[in-house]
Amino acid sequence: MLSSKRLILAHFWLAFAAFGVALVLGAWQMFVRSPFNVWHFNPEFYYRSVTAHGSVMGYVFPTLVAMAFGYAITESALEKPMIGRRWAWTGFFLVAIGAVVAMVPVSLGLASVLYTFYPPMVGNPFYYVGVVLVVVGSWIWVALMSINFIAWKRENPDRPVPLAMFANVAGAYLWGWTAVGAALEILFQILPVAFGLRSTIDAGLARVFFSWTLHAIVYFWLIPTYIAYYTIFPRAIGGRLYSDAMARISFILFVVVAMPIGVHHLFADPQVGAGFKFMHSVFTGLVALPTLLTVFTICASAEIASRLRGGKGAFGWVSALPWKNPIMLATALSLVMLGFGGAGGLINMSYQLDASIHNTQWITGHFHLIFGGAIVIMYFAIAYDLWPHLTGRALNTFGMMRTQLWLWFIGMIVTTFPWHYVGILGMPRRMAFYDYLNPAIAPQAFSVMMSAIGGFILLISGILFLTVLFRGQFGMRSEAGAYRFAIPVHMPARIPVALNSFGLWLALMIGLTLVNYGFPIAQLLALPQTNVPAVYVGAAR
Amino acid sequence: MSSETGPHHGEAVAARIERRWAALSIVIVGVLVGMATFIGIHQATMPQGRVELANPRTLHLSGEFIESNLGTSVEADGSVVVRAVGQQYSFTPQCIVVPVDTPVNLRTTSADVVHGLLIEGTNINTMLVPGYIADLQIRFKKPGEHVMPCQEFCGIGHQGMWGKVKVVEKDAFAKLMASRRRISCVE
Amino acid sequence: MSEQKLFSFRNSWFSTSVGTTVAIAIASALAGLIWLPLAQPDLKLAGIWDAICSAAGIPRAPVSASVQQPDFKTSNVVLTPDTIGRKDAVSIGRGATLAQRCAICHGPQGVSDANSPNLAGQFAEVTYKELHDFKTGARVNVVMSPFAANMSDQDMKDVAAYYAYLPRVPSSKADEKVPPPPIVVTGAPMRNIPPCGSCHGELDYKAGSPWLGGQSAVYIKAQLQAFAAGARRNDISQQMRNIARHMTAEEIDQVARYYEAQP
Numbered sequence: 001m002l003s004s005k006r007l008i009l010a011h012f013w014l015a016f017a018a019f020g021v022a023l024v025l026g027a028w029q030m031f032v033r034s035p036f037n038v039w040h041f042n043p044e045f046y047y048r049s050v051t052a053h054g055s056v057m058g059y060v061f062p063t064l065v066a067m068a069f070g071y072a073i074t075e076s077a078l079e080k081p082m083i084g085r086r087w088a089w090t091g092f093f094l095v096a097i098g099a100v101v102a103m104v105p106v107s108l109g110l111a112s113v114l115y116t117f118y119p120p121m122v123g124n125p126f127y128y129v130g131v132v133l134v135v136v137g138s139w140i141w142v143a144l145m146s147i148n149f150i151a152w153k154r155e156n157p158d159r160p161v162p163l164a165m166f167a168n169v170a171g172a173y174l175w176g177w178t179a180v181g182a183a184l185e186i187l188f189q190i191l192p193v194a195f196g197l198r199s200t201i202d203a204g205l206a207r208v209f210f211s212w213t214l215h216a217i218v219y220f221w222l223i224p225t226y227i228a229y230y231t232i233f234p235r236a237i238g239g240r241l242y243s244d245a246m247a248r249i250s251f252i253l254f255v256v257v258a259m260p261i262g263v264h265h266l267f268a269d270p271q272v273g274a275g276f277k278f279m280h281s282v283f284t285g286l287v288a289l290p291t292l293l294t295v296f297t298i299c300a301s302a303e304i305a306s307r308l309r310g311g312k313g314a315f316g317w318v319s320a321l322p323w324k325n326p327i328m329l330a331t332a333l334s335l336v337m338l339g340f341g342g343a344g345g346l347i348n349m350s351y352q353l354d355a356s357i358h359n360t361q362w363i364t365g366h367f368h369l370i371f372g373g374a375i376v377i378m379y380f381a382i383a384y385d386l387w388p389h390l391t392g393r394a395l396n397t398f399g400m401m402r403t404q405l406w407l408w409f410i411g412m413i414v415t416t417f418p419w420h421y422v423g424i425l426g427m428p429r430r431m432a433f434y435d436y437l438n439p440a441i442a443p444q445a446f447s448v449m450m451s452a453i454g455g456f457i458l459l460i461s462g463i464l465f466l467t468v469l470f471r472g473q474f475g476m477r478s479e480a481g482a483y484r485f486a487i488p489v490h491m492p493a494r495i496p497v498a499l500n501s502f503g504l505w506l507a508l509m510i511g512l513t514l515v516n517y518g519f520p521i522a523q524l525l526a527l528p529q530t531n532v533p534a535v536y537v538g539a540a541r
Numbered sequence: 542m543s544s545e546t547g548p549h550h551g552e553a554v555a556a557r558i559e560r561r562w563a564a565l566s567i568v569i570v571g572v573l574v575g576m577a578t579f580i581g582i583h584q585a586t587m588p589q590g591r592v593e594l595a596n597p598r599t600l601h602l603s604g605e606f607i608e609s610n611l612g613t614s615v616e617a618d619g620s621v622v623v624r625a626v627g628q629q630y631s632f633t634p635q636c637i638v639v640p641v642d643t644p645v646n647l648r649t650t651s652a653d654v655v656h657g658l659l660i661e662g663t664n665i666n667t668m669l670v671p672g673y674i675a676d677l678q679i680r681f682k683k684p685g686e687h688v689m690p691c692q693e694f695c696g697i698g699h700q701g702m703w704g705k706v707k708v709v710e711k712d713a714f715a716k717l718m719a720s721r722r723r724i725s726c727v728e
Numbered sequence: 729m730s731e732q733k734l735f736s737f738r739n740s741w742f743s744t745s746v747g748t749t750v751a752i753a754i755a756s757a758l759a760g761l762i763w764l765p766l767a768q769p770d771l772k773l774a775g776i777w778d779a780i781c782s783a784a785g786i787p788r789a790p791v792s793a794s795v796q797q798p799d800f801k802t803s804n805v806v807l808t809p810d811t812i813g814r815k816d817a818v819s820i821g822r823g824a825t826l827a828q829r830c831a832i833c834h835g836p837q838g839v840s841d842a843n844s845p846n847l848a849g850q851f852a853e854v855t856y857k858e859l860h861d862f863k864t865g866a867r868v869n870v871v872m873s874p875f876a877a878n879m880s881d882q883d884m885k886d887v888a889a890y891y892a893y894l895p896r897v898p899s900s901k902a903d904e905k906v907p908p909p910p911i912v913v914t915g916a917p918m919r920n921i922p923p924c925g926s927c928h929g930e931l932d933y934k935a936g937s938p939w940l941g942g943q944s945a946v947y948i949k950a951q952l953q954a955f956a957a958g959a960r961r962n963d964i965s966q967q968m969r970n971i972a973r974h975m976t977a978e979e980i981d982q983v984a985r986y987y988e989a990q991p
């Protein structure tokens with residue numbers, strides 16, 4: 001029973017509008033830095049664009065999708081109107097205002113520091129203020145998810161919390177805690193410098209704080225996708241979820257180990273001790289576990305659906321799956337991209353292999369494949385699945401949806417595979433242009449052109465996506481019925497209290513954070529001489 | 542238990558398969574972590590072992606990163622050390638010369654913002670964070686030239702921050718070193 | 729649902745999860761902080777305690793290696809956002825008085841046609857740094873060196889503040905129609921030449937880099953040639969020599985003519 005439809009639609013539309021703008025910027029970036037372009041242009045525009053693209057795609061778009069989907073899950077899984085709708089609107093407006101406040105200085109070229117901030121470079125303070133507003137808005141969502149979860153449990157002491165809601169709250173708690181790292185960096189390190197109250201900053205410490213956020217933010221982006229795998233996909237293809245308990249364990253594992261592993265982004269940094277790098281690398285290995293469990297459960301759920309439809313044989317059942325169903329297609333394509341991206345991720349997590357690709361185009365290729373590919377394609381699926389329930393109108397342009405999903409998949413592969421390859425050749429990240437005529441980097445030119453073509457395929461797919469949603473908004477009125485989630489094959493009669501609550505897992509998450517981050521942060525804080533002069537960006541012009 | 546049928550039997554089978562898969566997943570993760578540890582022990586390729594500090598304000602005034610001390614040197618104990626500074630928007634020296642097949646200690650730091658360096662065609666890759674010294678043990682197997690771009694966004698001129706590394710034969714290196722205390726291949 | 733007590737070692741979920749997490753944390757800490765560092769011969773560790781401290785990231789004292797001292801004077805100016813301090817009216821007023829003796833070459837309003845640099849509107853860090861370098865001998869010029877020799881640190885800051893306060897005036901050769909040459913817009917990345925504007929103020933500003941618009945072409949050209957030849961060496965850690973030495977004579981010419989025509 002979705003009663004906050006306007007709220008949810010507002011989140012989705014703002015998310016996808018921002019996504020559309022950032023997608024255009026992304027395609028432009030792919031073009032200008034490729035050999036298709038004569039590189040006689042102002043490099044500052046490129047970094048401005050990268051800052052905007054990264055900030056929108058990293059902070060605004062996935063946060064709004066997670067919020068929208070979270071509200072939809074709260075109402076439909078708990079089957080009651082959510083508590084705190086007014087507060088939810090407050091959160092929405094904070095995110096919207098924050099996005100505008102951040103993007104104004106960026107588009108004026110006053111904060112071309114990229115979305116990863118990079119102190120001691122410091123840009124216009126309002127860029128950071130905007131980002132803080134976005135995060136504060138999302139924290140309201142975190143609180144609301146927690147309140148609704150606790151209230152429902154109190155009203156229903158004898159029933160397990162529905163899986164979708166359990167997973168959704170796991171994502172909310174994960175984000176609530178992981179955003180603290182960047183918040184500490186911005187509030188206590190960057191903003192005082194940006195406002196001119198101080199003129200020095202510890203760049204090494206800032207990088208440690210940011211790594212706290214930077215890795216687990218990826219799992220925050222991922223959780224809506226995994227919720228869709230577990231609770232939308234089996235239902236959409238007419239099957240059942242293989243296992244409810246394993247799903248809960250996967251989300252719990254994300255809560256516990258997604259966060260205290262961020263230092264693997266700092267393998268090549270000189271300010272963190274090798275011992276802590278090793279500890280983080282071990283826990284980074286663990287975070288592969290929930291994904292391996294998920295792949296098994298989802299494939300098994302697909303097989304159940306196929307057998308129910310008459311699928312036969314050890315592998316023959318694959319062909320009996322409802323491939324014309326957009327959710328089926330999106331999930332399959334997403335899993336393929338997750339497979340390739342995950343394999344690349346295993347390379348990044350080991351110090352020895354990471355050294356050959358650290359900060360090369362490989363990394364950009366990697367996170368575009370995982371986030372832009374595997375995760376975002378499921379955001380599309382979530383929107384397609386929810387849209388009729390939100391708009392009260394039929395969404396039946398299935399052919400267009402399939403075309404859109406295929407184009408996104410093809411575009412992502414064409415973009416990111418050559419991107420990985422030039423990374424192995426050693427092509428550095430985040431450069432506005434390259435002199436491809438130079439023999440040292442000429443062999444990279446062809447791959448970069450491929451990537452640029454992929455970028456335009458993605459742009460076309462993005463336009464198709466917005467078209468489908470737009471047409472859905474004005475389609476024929478039709479009653480879609482209650483929004484439902486997949487049910488497991490064997491509905492457990494009772495669930496251990498550990499799989500129905502978060503107390504233990506939050507305690508482990510915070511405990512592990514203290515173990516893995518406590519000492520490195522404390523000891524950098526205790527070294528006053530590591531404060532270095534700030535370098536103001538975009539200020540003198 | 543072995544002859545049970547009905548829904549409970551199905552549930553038990555499902556749970557058993559699931560447990561096996563979970564066990565396999567744990568083994569996969571264990572093997573991966575074990576491999577990284579093994580390589581760390583046996584090839585001694587671990588992140589830099591010690592944290593060292595350097596003040597970016599005063600690099601040019603005193604200490605090992607003053608201009609005249611930058612470049613390649615042979616220390617008193619015979620080891621080869623390269624010292625370099627990253628700054629907006631160049632490395633100094635902007636062309637580094639090293640002998641082939643010799644362990645080289647690469648010591649770098651940043652004079653202003655965060656930089657990074659990677660040497661294309663090798664797995665040499667490190668961050669230059671102001672306030673800290675990056676210390677790397679490197680070795681080149683073949684003579685030749687490599688480009689050495691900055692790999693971290695360091696400002697509007699970042700795309701122009703490309704250095705070079707020239708790997709020369711050992712006797713050629715000795716000849717270069719004979720006449721001067723610090724050498725580079727900057728023309 | 730809640731008859732079991734969760735936070736109790738009798739609950740297998742609690743004991744297993746906490747036990748596993750603690751075991752992994754301890755094992756990885758032992759391996760990372762003791763075993764792996766001790767396995768590295770290069771580190772020359774003094775024992776277990778030294779291994780733990782170094783792997784935990786406690787900084788070690790700087791090693792004493794012999795440092796090659798320079799055979800020429802290098803700049804010893806430290807440029808930070810606080811170098812100049814406050815540019816208040818008192819400082820600017822003192823600077824105006826002191827600057828009277830600069831007017832012969834640099835013009836009464838900081839602008840002249842004498843091929844000496846125009847100082848009106850110049851970044852304060854730049855004027856201060858060059859004066860300081862003339863004083864210490866890091867930069868040498870027959871006219872400037874004696875002038876700077878008798879200036880105090882505060883004198884130099886005041887003069888710098890005064891010239892930064894004066895408005896920039898286009899030179900007599902200003903011509904907005906001169907197109908920027910490629911070397912100015914994009915530089916030449918593989919020759920390690922970034923766009924001029926990424927330091928000199930049009931795109932972004934790196935402390936110590938002068939505003940070039942309206943400067944005499946003769947002067948710009950002479951300085952670039954001096955940097956390229958290594959005759960001028962007061963650019964800290966070679967930041968300008970690295971660029972100038974890879975510029976062609978033609979590019980130096982284009983840059984000089986372009987900036988002379990700019991406001």
